[in-house]
Amino acid sequence: MLTTPVSVPVLLRSDPGAGEQPLEILSAESIDDVLRPAVESTLAWFDSEALVGRYELESHRRALCVEMCHVMRSLGKTVALCAAYCGAKPVQELLIKCAFHFHRVSSSWDKIATAISGRQVDELDPLTSTLLLNLSLEELAREDPLAFSYAVDLFAPPGSQASADAVMRFFTSSLKPQDPANTYLQEWHGCTLGNFVSFASVPTTQRYGFPHTGRYGEACARQMGPMLRRDVDRSLQQLTLISDQLHLFYRGAQLFYVEKESEFPNLRENWLEV
């Protein structure tokens, strides 16, 4: 049977003929107006209740939780990486404090992963698809501190109630109420919203007050100041890639756990572990 060629979808960098002005200068508020909606819509990817059906992961919910633990526990290093490559000193300090927080709560993610998988975290490896999400965040951290700061708002930085709740729901929708991991989740949630060292000690963010309900993206935009629309559009593209990568996070879990029937937990493999 011959399939008639019709058309091919091509992803574009910009809307053709949109009449945008690439050299227009955007204020911090306008930058936030461009980037914030991308974060808000991407938070939907944490709605595992809806997505496990779409990706046929119903019987792999616990595996999916462990994969998300791998993402969450590596954030400290990635945020620190962004700080290292970011030229703006105030943003660097903002990110370093954020990295301290993620580093501090990484032990909660280790406990959660162990409680769910029955293995110590150093015995586990992320699926390659999870590793690719982490890698995408690392690339973004090196290339674009503005987009990265907005991406951080997806992963429950200190003081972000909406994001912390979204991450919490990701896990609680897959765990039974009596699951031991819930204790550590509550501990992590409390630490995320009660932390006053990581976020509010940077002067620009102190205005958020206690409990620190701020967004890192907005704080970074304010610190970096006005930017060209062209550069903000590029950051939006980069941020969108993280959204797409979250799709691949689920699709990868489907590929490996459903289609390839990989065993759970995914154990670390070393050709020469002597």
Added chain:
Amino acid sequence: MAELKPLLLPRVRLERGTAVRAGTTLSIEDPGQWDRFTDLLKGCDGSRTISELATAAREPLHSVQETLESLRTNGFLWLQSDYKTIPTEVFREEFKRWVPIWVDFMYSQPWWSRLYDGTAPASVLVGLSIEQMHYTRSVSAHMPVAVSYAGGVADELTQFKHLSEEWDHYYLFVDACVAAGIPAEFLENSRPLASTKVVTAFMRRVARQGTLVYNACEAILEATTQNDPPVTEFYRVATERLGLPEEFSRQHISHVSADADFEHIDIFDQLLEGRATLPSATVATIFSYCRQLAETFALWHVDIYEFYSGLTRYGPIRIVDVPLASPRTELPLESTTC
């Protein structure tokens, strides 16, 4: 031989009297020997000699040696006196055992045969070219990293030579896409799928691991030229059956031929020739990254198929549907925007 320390290699599957690894199956004829066999395998952790294993198992030394030698021959374990370094020949044998398995994994999706049969949407084959164009264009984003992380003068020369031969290959994919009906300015303004972008990111990470690890991964990518059906035939037949212009396949075949002419498939072997042994950390890194590479490409191929066949539309993305050329028409006069 009694003082060698056997090391059981990963990915051995034990079930119902059989041991399976890398496509090789060993059966235990006497079911009563199964527990003895598995106990012996558990002891093969690279720290105990064959003598010690025989003593612990209360088995005659020659019997244990015979069993272990059979396992070594069949690729289940290594027999070395230590594992600080690995003889290159031992590594090479194991690497060659896995290359076809990794390549199979990369191309394990059923739609490859549907493209060949002409029953998959033509947009998938063209979409594959678009993404290959983006990926090969990004060679200049990871191969120079490999140059900068080259371990010595010889490695640096090898990387620079490979870069000089590879950096402009994406034009062949551009020409193939244009032949399929996609205006060049659309390609210029196009952006890769997130999965394509992360393949580049992955190769950058691999490049930072040094020349051997990078070229081991490149060797797997080049090994696809040995696929069955051959890549050139795949493109020729699929192009014809999907009703795409002949020029489309000609550009792809040119790319395969260019790689073959440059003998890129031999680079890794040439790098190994000057090395009698390899550090065990390098060996472990090579196997880890090669497996991840195969899995990365498998996910990439899944994403390409699902996006270009219209199964998936995720994220706030900007898409233009471009009409494809048929064998009898040249480039489209205008494109449709939606």
